[in-house]
Amino acid sequence: xxxxxxxxxxxxxxxxxxxxxxxxxxxxxxxxxxxxxxxxxxxxxxxxxxxxxxxxxxxxxxxxxxxxxxxxxxxxxxxxxxxxxxxxxxxxxxxxxxxxxxxxxxxxxxxxxxxxxxxxxxxxxxxxxxxxxxxxxxxxxxxxxxxxxxxxxxxxxxxxxxxxxxxxxxxxxxxxxxxxxxxxxxxxxxxxxxxxxxxxxxxxxxxxxxxxxxxxxxxxxxxxxxxxxxxxxxxxxxxxxxxxxxxxxxxxxxxxxxxxxxxxxxxxxxxxxxxxxxxxxxxxxxxxxxxxxxxxxxxxxxxxxxxxxxxxxxxxxxxxxxxxxxxxxxxxxxxxxxxxxxxxxxxxxxxxxxxxxxxxxxxxxxxxxxxxxxxxxxxxxxxxxxxxxxxxxxxxxxxxxxxxxxxxxxxxxxxxxxxxxxxxxxxxxxxxxxxxxxxxxxxxxxxxxxxxxxxxxxxxx
Ligand SMILES: [Zn+2]
Numbered sequence: 001x002x003x004x005x006x007x008x009x010x011x012x013x014x015x016x017x018x019x020x021x022x023x024x025x026x027x028x029x030x031x032x033x034x035x036x037x038x039x040x041x042x043x044x045x046x047x048x049x050x051x052x053x054x055x056x057x058x059x060x061x062x063x064x065x066x067x068x069x070x071x072x073x074x075x076x077x078x079x080x081x082x083x084x085x086x087x088x089x090x091x092x093x094x095x096x097x098x099x100x101x102x103x104x105x106x107x108x109x110x111x112x113x114x115x116x117x118x119x120x121x122x123x124x125x126x127x128x129x130x131x132x133x134x135x136x137x138x139x140x141x142x143x144x145x146x147x148x149x150x151x152x153x154x155x156x157x158x159x160x161x162x163x164x165x166x167x168x169x170x171x172x173x174x175x176x177x178x179x180x181x182x183x184x185x186x187x188x189x190x191x192x193x194x195x196x197x198x199x200x201x202x203x204x205x206x207x208x209x210x211x212x213x214x215x216x217x218x219x220x221x222x223x224x225x226x227x228x229x230x231x232x233x234x235x236x237x238x239x240x241x242x243x244x245x246x247x248x249x250x251x252x253x254x255x256x257x258x259x260x261x262x263x264x265x266x267x268x269x270x271x272x273x274x275x276x277x278x279x280x281x282x283x284x285x286x287x288x289x290x291x292x293x294x295x296x297x298x299x300x301x302x303x304x305x306x307x308x309x310x311x312x313x314x315x316x317x318x319x320x321x322x323x324x325x326x327x328x329x330x331x332x333x334x335x336x337x338x339x340x341x342x343x344x345x346x347x348x349x350x351x352x353x354x355x356x357x358x359x360x361x362x363x364x365x366x367x368x369x370x371x372x373x374x375x376x377x378x379x380x381x382x383x384x385x386x387x388x389x390x391x392x393x394x395x396x397x398x399x400x401x402x403x404x405x406x407x408x409x410x411x412x413x414x415x416x417x418x419x420x421x422x423x424x425x426x427x428x429x430x431x432x433x434x435x436x437x438x439x440x441x442x443x444x445x446x447x448x449x450x451x452x453x454x455x456x457x458x459x460x461x
Contacts (some may be wrong), residue, residue, distance in 0.1 A: 006339065008136035008168070012283050014339050017333075020342070024286050027313035031174035032056055032065075035321055038095035040320060041076050046289070051162070063297045066312070067290065067309065067324045068093075069108075073115050087116050094118045096316045105154050105260070117156070117259055119315040126315070127260040130281045132266035134320020136255045137278070138225060145191055148183050149198035150207075152176030152231060154176070157230055160260065161197065175204055181209045187212070200233030200243065204380065205443045207246035219248030229255045232347050232365045234259050235274060242380065245340035256347065261285045261312040261319050264345070267333035267338040276332055276346040286311040287343060292328055302333040305348060326350055353451070355384070356391045360428045364450035367399065367431075370423055376404045377415050381441040384451040385434075395431040405438050417439070 007013045033052035036041040046052060057060045073093060074309050080089030086100060088094040102121050106114035119127070138145065146165050152174055156193070165172040175187045177198065184206065186195070196203065203226050212220040226243050228234030230350035234254030243252050256277060257263040261284045264277035279287055289298040289306030298306035308327045312319040332344040349363035350461070364384055372380050382401035387394055403412060412435050424430055 003141050005136075008133040014135065015341060016342065020282055021059075023283060024313060027283075028059075028286060028438075029056065031052070031311070031313050031315065031319060032321070033317070035093075035095055035133065035319060038090070039093055040090045041072075044093075045321070053208065062118060062311075062322075063288075063425055065322055066452060067295055067322045070115055070326065073323075074113055078113075079436070089117055093318045093320070095319060096120050098110075101317060103160075105156055105160055107155070108260075119260060120316040123162075123260060123271070123315055123317045126281075126284055127160060127263070128164050130257075130261075130263040130284070132168040133162065133280045134255060134263060135165065135168040135170060137265060137267050137340075138227070138230065138251075139279070140165075140168055140170050140195065143171075145171040145173055145193040146197055146225075146227070147173040147175055147184065147188060147191065149175060149192040149196050149202060151176050152178065152447070155170070156257065156260065157197075162346075164366050166389050170444075181206055181215050185210060185214050185221075186278065188223070190318070192222065194223065195227060196223055197227040197229070199230040200228045200239050200325050201231065201444060202234070203243050205230065206245070207242070211250040214450055217247050217248075222245065223247045223250050224433035226252050227252050227255060227266050229257075232350070233368065235277075236365060236369050236372075237346060238375070239380075240274060240374060242372065248348060258325060259310065259318075259323070261315050261320070262287075262310050267336060267340065269336065269338040274346075275336070276330075276344040278340055279343045279345065282342045283311050284315060286313055287331075287345075288322070289329070289331065290324060300331055300333070300343065303330065305330045305351070308345075313341060355386075355393050355451075356399070357393045357397045357429050358395055361391075362397075362429060366427060368450060370426055371399075371419075371420065374415065374419055377411075378402060378405050378419075379404055379438050381443065382450070383441060386451055386453050389453060390451065398432045398434065400413065400434040400441065402434060402436055402438050402441055 018096040035054045036046055050066050075094045077087045080087050080092045083089055088098050100120045102286045103119045105117045148162060152158045162172045162174045162360045163192055173191045173193055175184050209216040226247055233239040238278045244250055251268055253266050253268055259280055263281045264457055265275055288309040289300055290309050291298055292307040298304055308325040308329045310320045310323045310325055327350055328348045329345040330348055335341060337442055353364050354361055370377055371382055379402040384389055385398040385400055415435055
């Protein structure tokens with residue numbers, strides 16, 4: 001690999017659409033036979049549709065295979081633990097024999113029991129290749145150190161990410177958020193990384209804490225890249241602006257992924273604009289869209305919006321097959337400035353997080369964006385208070401938020417008027433604001449949930 005090379009894997013990253021579809025079809029046919037032969041879970045799926053894997057001769061045919069969900073995966077996992085005493089039984093999506101599984105990772109479990117990923121050596125190699133493509137694209141080269149400020153657990157942003165960073169030849173400093181902001185800042189001084197990787201909320205928190213904890217501004221730390229992931233804020237223009245300014249002009253490079261074969265990242269071309277994430281793993285991950293409500297297929301064409309649905313290709317451990325993932329995305333199929341030919345997309349929301357206020361659909365991330373427009377009069381930390389789980393919200397939509405240190409109490413009414421006007425025009429909702437001083441809202445260092453259920457609320461005001 002030459003430092004000046006633009007692509008980690010030029011053949012795959014610049015392949016024509018036709019060639020890529022051809023490669024995917026070949027792998028899909030083999031994968032379906034493999035899934036059918038090795039998993040009772042998948043056999044049931046085919047039987048339910050009255051199909052056999054050999055019946056799938058086109059992407060069109062494949063749409064008749066039933067979707068799967070996280071809840072189904074979770075119950076299959078439980079069934080297996082009960083029946084076999086381990087989570088890799090034939091009733092699950094784990095297709096490889098137990099002796100080939102070398103790593104188990106899991107989701108962070110913010111929405112229930114964690115779901116497990118079972119990987120073979122082959123799968124780990126593929127996942128590492130995808131990390132390398134992403135970091136190389138961002139400009140990371142051997143000699144660069146990246147401080148990992150995610151939770152350092154079996155969560156996909158933990159050990160798997162460390163391995164991925166090493167695979168590009170860069171140096172990983174796996175500090176983790178568990179030690180807190182002070183420890184992260186101390187290790188930035190000790191190890192001089194050029195980049196940090198964490199949730200956007202934690203990176204914002206570091207900007208706030210830096211002067212208090214180490215007596216200097218975050219912009220003096222020499223950080224050139226902020227890699228964000230774990231929550232949607234990294235694609236939010238207001239969050240990006242605050243992060244970049246706070247870290248002295250750092251490049252904000254967002255990433256997302258799931259199940260290890262699905263990995264996506266930004267190319268940052270043209271610079272300073274956000275044009276979505278490149279799906280970096282199309283050779284191992286077939287992306288489809290379905291309507292979030294009806295679950296009917298939506299054509300993957302430029303500008304289309306739908307729920308992200310994933311099928312892993314050339315994958316051994318626990319391959320997803322038409323996994324309706326929960327995120328809603330908008331896809332872009334036009335060629336990118338950077339020369340990559342694959343699908344790009346932007347996450348528009350997590351289907352589970354959507355709220356409906358008087359018939360208006362609204363995502364917490366859109367609320368964050370609206371609030372951050374008023375920074376520094378607001379700190380940007382807030383919670384949406386619900387009296388019961390969404391999506392239906394008893395009006396008014398109630399938001400607890402912090403005013404900035406420079407705002408005096410008597411200034412709040414005029415600030416609130418400005419904000420209400422913006423919320424009404426931009427989001428078509430009129431929230432009720434509950435104002436609290438800076439540092440009243442807990443700073444979470446892992447995944448930040450922007451909504452909170454408060455018992456006893458629900459009285460109509
Ligand atoms: Zn690009």
